[in-house]
Amino acid sequence: MRFNQRIGRAFDPAGITQGPQDAAYQGGFPHPQIPFQVEHRPRTQHGTQACPQRQRGRFIGQVHYEGFIIIGMHEAEDLKAKIRDWGKALGLDGVAFAGIDLGGAEPGFAAWLAAGFHGEMDYMAAHGSKRWRPAELVPGTVSVISTRMNYLPEAADAAANLADGSRAYLSRYALGRDYHKVLRQRLQKLADRISKETGPFGYRVFTDSAPVQEVELATRSGLGWRGKHTLLLSRQAGSHFFLGEIYTDLALPPDEPESDHCGTCRACIDACPTAAIVAPYRVDARRCISYLTIELKGSIPEELRPLIGNRVYGCDDCQLCCPWNRFAHPSPEPDFVVRHGLDAVRLVELFRWSETEFEQRMAGSPIRRIGYERWLRNLAVGLGNAPASPEVLSALESRTSHPSTLVQEHVAWALARHRAAIRH
Ligand code: B12
Ligand code: SF4
Ligand code: SF4
Secondary structure, three states: OOOOOEEEOOOOHHHHOOOHHHHHHOOOOOOOOOOOOOOOOOOOOOOOOOOOOOOOOOOOOEEEEOOEEEEOHHHHHHHHHHHHHHHHHOOOOEEEEEOOOOOOOHHHHHHHHHOOOOOOOHHHOOOHHHHOOHHHHOOOOOEEEEEEEEOOOOOOOHHHHHHOOOEEEEOHHHOOOOHHHHHHHHHHHHHHHHHHHHOOOOEEEEOOOOOOOHHHHHHHHOOOEEOOOOOEEEOOOEOOEEEEEEEEOOOOOOOOOOOOOOOOOOHHHHHOOOOOEEEOOEEOHHHOHHHHHHHOOOOOOHHHHHHHOOEEEOOOHHHHOOHHHHHOOOOOOHHHOOOOOOOOEEHHHHHHOOHHHHHHHOOOOHHHHHHHHHHHHHHHHHHHHOOOOHHHHHHHHOOOOOOOHHHHHHHHHHHHHHHHHHHO
8 A cells, every 4th residue: 555654634625614613614725714913024814825625536646535635655755846846946945844743842932932032022922822733723734835035135245334334234135025925926836836736735825924933844844954043044045035834734744854053153142233142042032133123113222222233124143144154145036136225325315215205115125014103213223323424413303303202212312322422
């Protein structure tokens, strides 16, 4: 019997689609009615990936037995190889496969929450065990297709930009088009391609948009290993890539995890400007510049402002210093091409933008989600840290009566800083 290697409790039309309470499950793969709170980007998750009706018998080497799908190991490996190739053709730089047992990682996450490291990101504490049990988030899931997509654009040198305090530093990932859209579309195309081979199947695609433990899944799939900065790293590509997943009811054998290649290095811990990496594999988000400039809605703690330097949207320091990022390749993806010269732009220039200019220029960019008020807040901090010049002072003075008290407060801090420096 060839069909006994992998068994997935994948799809039970009789049990799922006919239940009156499960109207949302019509079509084979459920649209969980969870008001998914976004992680990097608030938005409601739309169930666009439902499969209409599974057509039995169209899947290679697939046998249905009492509600189980049984796939032969040989056929599943063959399908995995094809999925890798299709992913590559779609511009995904890595495709690997994980199971759904995330046991072992939950206590570390609970400790992170208990320490309050999530700050104001309440969505990180929501959703309970769905985060750890993919089949609770998307019933029927038995495997995860874990993918990565390189984003590094051809851009002005990051170190030179960081060293020039009159320039703005925006995280490399945010210089082009919003990756959520780009990666999500690729994953959808990959799922469409798979269904051409297998017939309709149950799936749902994710990227940074739901209670999905993306780094943990990617680590288990062997897509890379978790660095001491907590991000995923790969020997071929460093860490400048996004992660995205397809939860699926296809039972695909998991790949082998990658071994750890950080060794005794601790460059990322030492390079962090705010000491946010409080220990290897532990990031206190409340100190992380990425959190302070993107996630935090209110006032940036004063003691951290001088440490932020000119980083006005996100931060890359823990990655820029990583030896493995010598192997990071610029992405050929047109969507990640730098827009509006954001890789080498002066703080005063960005601070001059009106709200309309911000909305127009940032349309389609991940930066737009922080809104104009937080944009000015961040720039005011950058200007407060910039070398004093008449231009910097007059730019700040032009915003002292801005209608937002948040902006006013950060501008006042920046001006006070410069005036104190001039007095001494
Ligand atoms: C919340 C979040 C953040 C938060 C918190 C980051 C963090 N390290 O937790 C903030 C806003 C700070 C952030 C910043 C960034 N993020 Co972010 N973020 C996420 C998100 C939504 C969830 C991550 C998460 O689950 N954190 C919770 C903690 C507990 O998990 P963890 O750090 O992985 O910790 C594990 C262990 O290290 C250990 N542990 C951790 N702390 C502790 C504490 C104790 C006491 C113990 C015992 C154990 C322990 O247990 C955990 C369980 O396995 C993911 C997307 C997703 N849905 O997964 C993207 C994601 C991780 N982010 C991403 C990116 C790109 C970034 C930035 C580089 C963006 C930027 N340039 O500004 C920075 C990098 C900062 C950093 N060093 O982490 C990418 C990473 C891609 C990659 N190569 O890995 C992801 C995967 C998004 C995506 N789809 O591509 N992010
Ligand atoms: S992104 Fe910046 S602030 Fe956050 S952990 Fe990395 S180096 Fe530190
Ligand atoms: S800088 Fe060093 S410790 Fe940090 S992720 Fe890279 S190799 Fe690992």
